[in-house]
Amino acid sequence: MNSQIEAWEEYGLTRVPVSMAPPLRYVNSYVLRGEEGITIIDPGPHTAATEAEWREFMRELKLDPKDVSSIIITHHHPDHYGLAGYLQQWSGAPVYMSHRAHEETLRMWGAASTMNEDLLKLYREHGMPADWTAQLPAHMESFMPQVNPTAEVSYIHEGDQIRMGGQSWRAIETAGHAPGHLSFYDERRGLMLCGDAVLPQISPNVSLMPGSDPQPLESFMNSLRRLEQYEVALAFPGHRRPFSHFAERISMLLKHHEERLEVIAAMLAKQPLSGFAVCTGLFGTGLGIHQMRFAMSEALAHLVELERRGYAVQIPAEGETALFVQK
């Protein structure tokens, strides 16, 4: 049933699962109908398959693309933002996201992007061997078709009240999983559209990326503590099914990251380690390049958090591998 359209008629909201690469398999797009028109949240990655899926969804939901009044993006990742430009050209609707998230699309895929070289340099500095780094350029390039054409973007700001599905939703900036990530809260009904800020079953990836948020884990945990303040009856996430144990899930995620920080601190107590050594110590080496990139950037996110908290210090060695040492 997971890959079926699922209507929450009492909320004017429909969950539309759009296919994407494994292991996630699909991303949740949400279609909200109200007097303001049709809002589509996070249309998915752009592939031939998702184009065909959206044609089918439009038929099934009896939607005319011209009735789409806005396309709203929670964050810049290809599985959420990717199809925005295509859907904009098809429907003529404006695409909204945060200014910071838009900056990230340019950092990742803009004409002046140096992300691919910078990421290679960062991973090399932190000890990733050549057999892995050699796979990075082609891997990073493979996302380009998923995010084209580029959307023309208008901005939503923290605290804005957005009309969707005939109700008012508050935009809340929830960075950490992605800079400028937005969640949307309907206070009257206790509904939270939380993108990838909080997911059931999956621990959202928290990645250190060059030139981006220098303390992503701190941002992520601060966002979780902010979200914990809201009364949430039902949360609509970017992946998997809607869930009601929002506060409980947030506590679990906070606990998970505290425990992982302790595990890494214990690793460093034994010996100085490179970022890559910590990464493979945590996640092993039996990963594809996609999972390895998440694992490596997640290990680095934890290491810079330990550094920020004063438990570790980084010894950058000119032309050699940087090491993290217990402080």
Ligand SMILES: [Zn+2]
């Ligand atoms: Zn994401």
Ligand SMILES: [Zn+2]
């Ligand atoms: Zn996602």
